[in-house]
Structures are given as structure tokens and as C-alpha cells.
Amino acid sequence: xxxxxxxxxxxxxxxxxxxxxxxxxxxxxxxxxxxxxxxxxxxxxxxxxxxxxxxxxxxxxxxxxxxxxxxxxxxxxxxxxxxxxxxxxxxxxxxxxxxxxxxxxxxxxxxxxxxxxxxxxxxxxxxxxxxxxxxx
Numbered sequence: 583x584x585x586x587x588x589x590x591x592x593x594x595x596x597x598x599x600x601x602x603x604x605x606x607x608x609x610x611x612x613x614x615x616x617x618x619x620x621x622x623x624x625x626x627x628x629x630x631x632x633x634x635x636x637x638x639x640x641x642x643x644x645x646x647x648x649x650x651x652x653x654x655x656x657x658x659x660x661x662x663x664x665x666x667x668x669x670x671x672x673x674x675x676x677x678x679x680x681x682x683x684x685x686x687x688x689x690x691x692x693x694x695x696x697x698x699x700x701x702x703x704x705x706x707x708x709x710x711x712x713x714x715x716x717x718x
Contacts, residue, residue, distance in 0.1 A: 583611045587628050592687055595630050596637035597679060603638070604647055607658055614660035618648060644675060 583606045587598045606612050618624075621639065625632045639656055642648045646662035684694040 585624070585628060587630060592683060594679070594683075595628075595634040596641065599624070599628070599630075599635060599638035600641045603642060604645075607647055608661055612658045614658055616658045617654075618656040618658065620655060641675065 583602075585599060585602045587595050589595065591598065603612070603618065612618070618639070619627070621632050621635045625635045628635070639648065643650065643656075647659060648656050649659050650656050680698070681694065684697075689697070
């Protein structure tokens with residue numbers, strides 16, 4: 583799996599890393615039981631600080647995607663079971679990050695909510711196998 587980061591993006595580096603790993607787990611590129619690269623190895627390959635990788639891994643752990651085994655590294659747990667719906671503690675860090683980024687980009691709450699609705703609909707279409715409309 584190839585992870586790339588864009589230091590010019592308004593999206594924090596740790597978020598870019600976590601999202602790419604999460605997507606790789608969902609796509610089956612990482613399977614339950616697979617070991618993720620060490621913090622040092624990944625930070626060196628991406629040329630980012632170890633704190634960015636640590637923060638990405640913490641986000642993945644708190645969301646139920648991976649777990650740490652003392653002295654063994656970080657293991658993939660697989661796709662978290664959300665059949666009961668994501669609980670507030672699972673989604674709140676993501677929403678807080680989105681709100682912070684929206685504020686950083688100068689979006690007011692209405693524009694941020696509208697954009698969230700657009701992205702939500704877009705994701706539902708992707709999950710349903712429908713192509714995206716141009717311009718979204």
C-alpha cells in the first residue's frame with residue numbers, strides 16, 4: 583500500500599495518513615491481523631514528523647480500526663462493526679476535526695453543514711454503486 587501526503591493541503595497530515603490507512607483496510611489491502619509499519623518507518627518514508635504518524639495511529643485506534651500489542655506493533659482489527667451505528671465517541675473526533683478545518687478555511691456553519699450534506703449524499707451514491715454527478 584502506497585501512502586502519500588500533501589503538505590500543501592488544508593487537511594492535516596495525520597488525517598491524510600489515517601484516512602488512507604482506513605481506506606486500505608476497507609478495500610482489503612490490509613487484512614485483520616496485518617501489522618502496520620512502525621511509527622518511525624512510516625514517518626521516515628513519508629518525510630513527516632513521528633507525531634503526525636502517532637496522531638494518525640491514535641485516531642485509527644480510537645475508531646476501532648487497529649489495536650496496539652505491547653512490543654509487537656499495531657495490528658489491523660478489520661472493518662469496525664457499525665451495525666448498531668457509530669456512537670458519539672467514535673464520530674466526535676472526526677466531526678471536531680471537520681469543524682476546525684471548516685473554521686480554518688473560513689466557512690460559516692451554514693456552508694459547512696451544506697458541504698457535509700453534499701459529501702454525505704455523494705458517499706451514499708458511491709456506496710450504492712451510482713456514479714457521481716459532474717461538478718460534485
